[in-house]
Amino acid sequence: MEKETATTIWRTKLRSTVEGVDHGQQVQHCLDQQIVGIGWGINEADESWTLDQVVQWADAHTTDGWGHSAAMTIRRFGEQLLVGDFVWTRDTAGRYLLCKVTGPWRFDASSAAYDVDVHQVRSVDWAPRPLNDLEVPGSVIRTFVGTGSSFSRVLPDGARLLSEYLWEVLHEREPPQLDITAKEVLTEHLDPYDVEDLIYVWMQIERGYVAFPRARARNTPAYEWSMLHRSTLRRGIVQVKTGATPVDIDELLTAADAAPTDTYAYATSANYDGDTGSLTQLITTDMLVQFAREHDEFLPARIRAWFALARA
Template sequence: MTDPVYRAPIPVYRAPMRSRRDDVPAGLAVERALDLGCCGFGGRLDPPPADLAEALTATAFTYDARTARRLQRFAEVPVGAFVWTREPDGPYYLGRLKGGWQYDASPAAAAADLVHVRPCDWSRSPIPESAVPGGTVLTFARGGRNFQRTNDAATEVETARLWAGVPNDRQ
């Protein structure tokens, strides 16, 4: 008999993708992210940064140090981490990060306020709220616009099980 192999839990994040700008329609960033296979948030920089270090410096200067730290944490999330998003007061989608930080300088990204992005595989169909882990539902119920980790072991286990059974961009 062999010992079971311990696998560290895969982290789970809430990605509301809601703009802080008043001129961006609610849900536009989520729609764009699902269509393009990405996950992220806003914070347009002019000129567009060439790399993450430049983006962090420009973000601290244009916005503030707190926003730059938020960007740094987003860029450091491991590839393979799970992300949940939700259309405004609508269905949930489950995704999995598949690449590193990029800056999208396109006019469409600026219009949706979704410029700091990472490639992401998303579930092809929405996940019914009844199937969404309770920890995820709670993080969205609190509100807020920040990308943040859901620190709940049950949510990590439930999310991994759910991912294994839903059609997504990786299949």
């Protein structure tokens, strides 16, 4: 189908559950043939079958992964995935692959398709190279965690904006610039994990702390991580909140135990419960934007991309 609406971002895993299928060969088949696809081969089907025929057959059979859910996935892949949409997948080395849909659905009944279990296919252009996890939108990365549909939408709008940006950069074209400010990037568009990463880097470069990766844990709800100052040897802790959630300053101060501890806080909403004057430092959006502009060489690639999208 031709595109009439905004670009949609999708994810497919290219990890067939059919016994004997080599996932590396499955990915390579798609790259070599300039296609993206999902499974559900039908022995009696040939390449004259329509999408309706395939969906009806899938819906009528309930064994071995068939049935209504399979039929709806095939329908989604064939109808809702539009020409011009982007699809993310991964190779067997864990790298991320991005393609742009260029053609309509078709059923591939070839022997090569059966070898790798890729039968519902769309013609695509693949990006010139794979990407690593620091380049890929965080919302895309999270869709590959755990179980889920073999083909699904990536809903956050940030995934669309960054995917379009990456597509242009990977093709060595001038990327688009959005009508957003650098402050809006930080307070409205960055993924929550990216906000934490930005402050994680800021603490090390601007405030002289040494980071310990294992100290960045989810079992300390009052703060995101512990650090050690290179000169004073004081412990430093930070609470970061995104969206409308306020920082609980009293909770943070309570977590600063008997050991000499510096306390920092940042909320994208600028909402703080408690006395900000009790902190070692209240981190402001202006501080972080200035740091991002002056030290972009230290930023993870996707954070750097967001600030590149913003107007000066």
